Amino acid sequence: MSAPVITVDGPSASGKGTIARNVARALGFHCLDSGALYRLVALASLHARVPADDEERLGVLACELSARFAGESIFLEDHEVTKELATEACGSRASEVAKLPKVREALLARQRAFRRAPGLVADGRDMGSVVFPDAALKVFLTASAAVRAERRYNQLKQKGIDATLPSLFRELEARDARDAARAVSPLVPAPDAVQLDSSDLTIDEVVSRILGWWRERADGVRA
Ligand code: DC
Numbered sequence: 001m002s003a004p005v006i007t008v009d010g011p012s013a014s015g016k017g018t019i020a021r022n023v024a025r026a027l028g029f030h031c032l033d034s035g036a037l038y039r040l041v042a043l044a045s046l047h048a049r050v051p052a053d054d055e056e057r058l059g060v061l062a063c064e065l066s067a068r069f070a071g072e073s074i075f076l077e078d079h080e081v082t083k084e085l086a087t088e089a090c091g092s093r094a095s096e097v098a099k100l101p102k103v104r105e106a107l108l109a110r111q112r113a114f115r116r117a118p119g120l121v122a123d124g125r126d127m128g129s130v131v132f133p134d135a136a137l138k139v140f141l142t143a144s145a146a147v148r149a150e151r152r153y154n155q156l157k158q159k160g161i162d163a164t165l166p167s168l169f170r171e172l173e174a175r176d177a178r179d180a181a182r183a184v185s186p187l188v189p190a191p192d193a194v195q196l197d198s199s200d201l202t203i204d205e206v207v208s209r210i211l212g213w214w215r216e217r218a219d220g221v222r223a
Helices: 016-027 034-047 055-064 088-099 101-112 127-131 145-158 164-180 203-222
Strands: 007-009 030-033 067-070 073-076 122-124 139-144 192-198
Touching: 007 127, 007 192, 007 203, 016 030, 016 055, 016 203, 030 034, 034 055, 034 067, 034 073, 034 101, 034 122, 055 101, 073 145, 073 164, 088 164, 101 127, 101 164, 127 139, 139 203, 192 203
Parallel strands: 007 122, 007 139, 030 122, 139 192
Antiparallel strands: 067 073
């Protein structure tokens, strides 16, 4: 039997990454940050000067991506790129390349390979709808745009990356609109996802709610 999967999808800066990491830690599961893979393709395309609409070459780049995850650090070839990946410029380029079917197709098997015992928590935009449609628990995490812009601002500040709140707000809205409007794997909740608005919740509250749903499901399976 395949290892169980919990998916956490939602718009930019909804807190998916932090929540997914904490849920995975609590359960001793592996963790997949699928956005990092799209960001890596984006960064590789900038380095190789491949235009954001050259689907053929971007598909090949995504296929041949030499990426390594080591704890919180991410490497492209042999270079650590964790900080570069976190910039809004990279996020916005990632959202451009993520529109292309050949890029998404190239990353599919790579994402599914993260599914290993004892289980996986995967975060992104289409984890529950496309990549792991048979996930045991699907969460769609939202928060108001103002709350998300402020969270992203604090996150970037902590990493020593410059940003202003009004420009972040505009970029987030533009990125969400692009992610939701694209033809392939748009950002939409899977029909069987549980929706959770985290605007007024702390990280710990969101994590414990998800762990509660997970336990309910596990008890349901045992009963
Ligand atoms: O989650 P993030 O901000 O790191 O993602 C960066 C971009 O990558 C996001 O704007 C859209 C794209 N993405 C996607 O299309 N599908 C995913 N599963 C994850 C990210």
